[in-house]
Amino acid sequence: MYSTKLSVSIHIMSVIVLMEGxxxxxxxxxxxxxxxxxxxxxxxxxLKKAKLIKTSTKLGVTGLAxxxxxxxxxxxxxxxxxxxxxxxxxxxxxxxxxxxxxIEVTLKHLYDNIQxxxxxxxxxxxxxxxxxxxx
Amino acid sequence: MYSTKLSVSIHIMSVIVLMEGxxxxxxxxxxxxxxxxxxxxxxxxxLKKAKLIKTSTKLGVTGLAxxxxxxxxxxxxxxxxxxxxxxxxxxxxxxxxxxxxxIEVTLKHLYDNIQxxxxxxxxxxxxxxxxxxxx
DNA sequence: TTATTTGTAACTAAAATAGTTACAGAAGGA
DNA sequence: TCCTTCTGTAACTATTTTAGTTACAAATAA
Numbered sequence: 001m002y003s004t005k006l007s008v009s010i011h012i013m014s015v016i017v018l019m020e021g022x023x024x025x026x027x028x029x030x031x032x033x034x035x036x037x038x039x040x041x042x043x044x045x046x047l048k049k050a051k052l053i054k055t056s057t058k059l060g061v062t063g064l065a066x067x068x069x070x071x072x073x074x075x076x077x078x079x080x081x082x083x084x085x086x087x088x089x090x091x092x093x094x095x096x097x098x099x100x101x102x103i104e105v106t107l108k109h110l111y112d113n114i115q116x117x118x119x120x121x122x123x124x125x126x127x128x129x130x131x132x133x134x135x
Numbered sequence: 136m137y138s139t140k141l142s143v144s145i146h147i148m149s150v151i152v153l154m155e156g157x158x159x160x161x162x163x164x165x166x167x168x169x170x171x172x173x174x175x176x177x178x179x180x181x182l183k184k185a186k187l188i189k190t191s192t193k194l195g196v197t198g199l200a201x202x203x204x205x206x207x208x209x210x211x212x213x214x215x216x217x218x219x220x221x222x223x224x225x226x227x228x229x230x231x232x233x234x235x236x237x238i239e240v241t242l243k244h245l246y247d248n249i250q251x252x253x254x255x256x257x258x259x260x261x262x263x264x265x266x267x268x269x270x
Numbered sequence: 271t272t273a274t275t276t277g278t279a280a281c282t283a284a285a286a287t288a289g290t291t292a293c294a295g296a297a298g299g300a
Numbered sequence: 301t302c303c304t305t306c307t308g309t310a311a312c313t314a315t316t317t318t319a320g321t322t323a324c325a326a327a328t329a330a
Contacts, residue, residue: 002223032232088137097167133241
């Protein structure tokens with residue numbers, strides 16, 4: 001099973017925008033995702049801590065913390081994904097082998113390059129861009 | 136736990152190149168990675184099926200199937216990683232909600248774009264480029 | 271004051287990973 | 301031809317990660 005936290009979080013944020021400022025509960029959002037309210041609240045909690053949404057007990061989510069055009073998919077990615085590395089590197093390689101001694105740093109450098117490019121792409125897409133697809 | 140198959144496979148391929156055509160066993164390669172020979176053989180088997188290396192019982196890996204400059208990291212990625220999607224999408228969303236109805240196709244289109252860019256970056260790096268770091 | 275909702279802890283079940291053992295079968299080399 | 305060695309693969313374990321679920325204290329709007 002692979003993490004769908006970014007996808008689900010984009011879904012959550014989209015529902016909030018589509019409700020145009022009306023308070024929405026985790027239960028309402030969960031019914032659109034077809035999942036459990038508690039799972040939605042866990043992600044909501046992280047989105048709130050990242051200052052992307054505003055919530056209130058008794059009312060639910062009361063809206064975005066800033067405009068949709070100013071929230072990027074990278075913001076959502078950083079807020080909700082636990083593991084943010086696209087590729088992972090094995091460790092404890094044999095330092096007595098020329099490959100084992102340098103593979104970790106070599107791959108790190110290489111992956112960092114790809115990671116940065118991907119993050120730039122995510123930062124170039126705003127929640128407002130996503131919303132356009134739903135109206 | 137996140138897959139390190141690409142990283143380990145690049146390690147395997149690098150050791151093969153560094154041995155310059157001399158046969159190498161899975162046990163030798165495993166000692167450089169600091170892991171189990173069977174794990175190395177599993178990846179070797181996939182690299183062989185993808186026509187990236189040549190193997191022989193009794194001798195081990197006898198060499199690359201083509202020149203290091205003509206083997207890209209994307210070739211290795213495709214050969215050895217089971218799950219090749221950078222981002223995963225949740226399914227079974229509610230079709231009666233505008234977001235639930237279109238989120239899957241919207242995200243797929245968006246992720247495909249990032250996926251393609253990443254694959255292009257992996258295809259631009261050859262095994263020969265990696266080897267330069269070890270000599 | 272009361273009803274409702276968040277926020278979070280504590281679980282379970284399923285899936286994916288690396289690691290491990292074991293062995294049949296292939297093939298090089300004496 | 302025979303023997304030794306290594307691949308190729310199956311079967312298994314332990315660990316980690318994930319989504320999903322239940323439960324409830326605390327907050328708060330009305």
